[in-house]
Amino acid sequence: MMIKFILQCGDRMVDDEKYMKLALVEAQKAFDLGEVPIGAILVFEDEVIAAGHNMREIWNDATAHAEMIVIKRTCEKLGRWRLSGATLYVTVEPCPMCAGALVMSRINRVVYGTTDYKAGAVESVFNIVGHQALNHQVEVTAGVMVDECRLIMQEFFRQRRNAKKQLKKLSLPTQE
């Protein structure tokens, strides 16, 4: 019994890494477009139903975070708003809006890579997905491929800082 449980846990870890790699592919797409590099994957019954990445700047849409995009796409594909049984993979800890959407859509489990100490709403600033007052709680697995998920964010902001410095040197107006 115990061996079966350990094997199942091992399988889940392998699956989590497999899907997080796909979320990282999405994050890289955002990076290449100049968007903050966060990617997400929505998995339902061992199948990837939706993949997406942050598109806030290009779409000019404050709600276009990776998680919101994959939740909306999954609702559309499955033809229902209750996503019970689904797992969402995302490279960075969800913000309050996205954590709220996880609860609203009744997603079972969220797996994320790196922690967002400034605005995270799974454990850092708020714990929205596990709050007992709400009518649904989401299981959480944190720190999957944490180094890769953190590095792509650090590299993005490092490049952005350097670009701003270069602009300043050239005495050109910076863009926020």
Next chain:
Amino acid sequence: MMIKFILQCGDRMVDDEKYMKLALVEAQKAFDLGEVPIGAILVFEDEVIAAGHNMREIWNDATAHAEMIVIKRTCEKLGRWRLSGATLYVTVEPCPMCAGALVMSRINRVVYGTTDYKAGAVESVFNIVGHQALNHQVEVTAGVMVDECRLIMQEFFRQRRNAKKQLKKLSLPTQE
């Protein structure tokens, strides 16, 4: 100086009621469609930019709350994700997802009618819009046309309970 301030406050109260009435018109549209009756209006520079209401059931979209719909429409109309200067009117205290979207879109002010003690994220269960850890805070006015906003919700759920009772009497399977 004091008289001018009092007059300005009075003007704001009149405006708040004027816009909340429009949000209630939206809530009524949701009611008539069988959706939980919550309506929202987004105002920018004394102009209504977007109006919307809850469409979760009909659109099969967990994110289709009134507030999300008007925020997305306003981003689209104004061609930007930063909605600084805007005020959102909504008949019920926003949930965590919508409160998060208010912060994400940098909306200045939220005005709501009735409190949601079970899932409200402005003051009831969480205070997302005023949290100092986040990089933006939203000014709050609560209780505008509170009776009308509460009554339409109570009437909706009263009718739904009665319909379920009728179905039970007829021994038909109830729909959740």
